[in-house]
Amino acid sequence: MTVQDFETAARTRLDPVHADFIAGGAGDEITVRANEEAFRRLRLLPRVLRGSAVRTQEVTVAGSRARTPVLLSPTAFHKLCDEEGELATARAAAAAGAIMIVSMASTVAVEDIAEAARGAGADGAPAPLWFQLYLQPDLEFTEALVRRATDAGCTALVVTVDSPVRGAHERDLRNGFLDLPDGLRCAHMVDPHEGGRVRSIAMSPEISWAHLDWLRGITSLPILLKGVLHPEDARLAVRHGADGLLLSNHGGRQLDTVPATVELLPEIRAAVAGRVPVVLDGGVRRGTDVVKALALGASAVGIGRPVMWALAEGGEKGVRRLLELLREEVDQALALCGACGVQDLTPDLVRAPAWGP
Numbered sequence: 608m609t610v611q612d613f614e615t616a617a618r619t620r621l622d623p624v625h626a627d628f629i630a631g632g633a634g635d636e637i638t639v640r641a642n643e644e645a646f647r648r649l650r651l652l653p654r655v656l657r658g659s660a661v662r663t664q665e666v667t668v669a670g671s672r673a674r675t676p677v678l679l680s681p682t683a684f685h686k687l688c689d690e691e692g693e694l695a696t697a698r699a700a701a702a703a704g705a706i707m708i709v710s711m712a713s714t715v716a717v718e719d720i721a722e723a724a725r726g727a728g729a730d731g732a733p734a735p736l737w738f739q740l741y742l743q744p745d746l747e748f749t750e751a752l753v754r755r756a757t758d759a760g761c762t763a764l765v766v767t768v769d770s771p772v773r774g775a776h777e778r779d780l781r782n783g784f785l786d787l788p789d790g791l792r793c794a795h796m797v798d799p800h801e802g803g804r805v806r807s808i809a810m811s812p813e814i815s816w817a818h819l820d821w822l823r824g825i826t827s828l829p830i831l832l833k834g835v836l837h838p839e840d841a842r843l844a845v846r847h848g849a850d851g852l853l854l855s856n857h858g859g860r861q862l863d864t865v866p867a868t869v870e871l872l873p874e875i876r877a878a879v880a881g882r883v884p885v886v887l888d889g890g891v892r893r894g895t896d897v898v899k900a901l902a903l904g905a906s907a908v909g910i911g912r913p914v915m916w917a918l919a920e921g922g923e924k925g926v927r928r929l930l931e932l933l934r935e936e937v938d939q940a941l942a943l944c945g946a947c948g949v950q951d952l953t954p955d956l957v958r959a960p961a962w963g964p
């Protein structure tokens with residue numbers, strides 16, 4: 608019935624250590640909780656007598672068209688949840704016409720994920736696939752990965768910039784979950800030049816704006832920066848040629864105690880002044896959350912954990928049902944707000960507590 612139900616159901620199937628990996632965050636998990644709480648504290652103020660029987664959820668973000676404003680944020684290791692892993696997720700996303708962001712830390716290679724998505728689009732149109740990247744200090748390796756994603760048909764790159772070091776996930780440390788189980792590996796980190804050696808993903812504090820400039824120079828794909836939280840960095844991102852922002856605190860998995868993303872949305876929107884789209888993720892669990900974020904100016908929203916729970920609960924079918932459920936809830940909320948589509952969602956529909964800098 609609800610997005611939350613998937614977590615409850617998945618927990619009966621998953622190894623509790625893996626469930627902790629999915630649910631957990633950094634430090635005291637203050638930000639993990641804040642993301643959901645912030646949505647709960649926002650109130651909708653609907654309009655009446657101006658609706659339509661036909662409502663659309665279609666959006667275009669950074670040149671990619673999708674049938675839903677809900678996209679799949681990049682999450683690592685889908686094979687922890689289902690033996691088909693990202694293939695199952697990609698088929699479900701394609702059937703829903705949803706943008707899927709493939710994680711660099713996926714357990715299936717982007718070429719195979721793209722193939723699965725191509726075969727599953729409902730109306731024959733290829734469903735948009737984006738690729739998430741942690742810029743590696745080894746630029747040659749990074750460039751090869753960008754080429755692979757481009758050749759596979761990805762239509763945008765999402766560069767995660769909130770991870771100069773890995774967040775401290777205390778649940779994983781206590782559980783001793785420090786590596787993938789035998790037989791699973793990060794498909795993109797297998798180095799053919801080194802006899803198939805699996806590299807680990809480097810999170811490097813030396814990555815800087817200069818690296819983004821370098822990336823801008825080697826690809827013509829749209830680049831979205833994921834994890835910019837400070838308005839000054841949002842302005843810098845635009846100046847350095849970013850085509851969009853994915854306003855994210857990594858689901859509370861990097862720096863703990865940062866604000867909820869939806870709290871920051873008005874400030875970040877003001878900083879970029881309409882020059883680039885802002886996608887938001889973190890704590891989106893209800894159709895009303897989607898509507899609130901879009902009304903406050905997000906072009907789309909991402910979901911992370913719900914996809915993992917749905918995948919663990921029911922594989923491809925589970926993720927299909929999750930996306931359908933959110934589509935139904937968004938449709939219901941649009942109708943009750945007097946909106947014919949996401950374009951009718953405006954900030955006056957949301958009452959927010961006083962959040963300030």
Ligand code: FNR
Nearest residue numbers: 629680681682683710767857858889890910911912
């Ligand atoms: C993530 N996230 C993430 N982000 C990223 O840029 N690259 C990655 O590989 C991952 N991996 C990952 C694994 C798991 C298990 C989770 C839960 C999250 C963060 C993700 O993209 C997104 O920002 C958050 O999950 C959004 O918050 P919610 O929807 O989980 O509340």
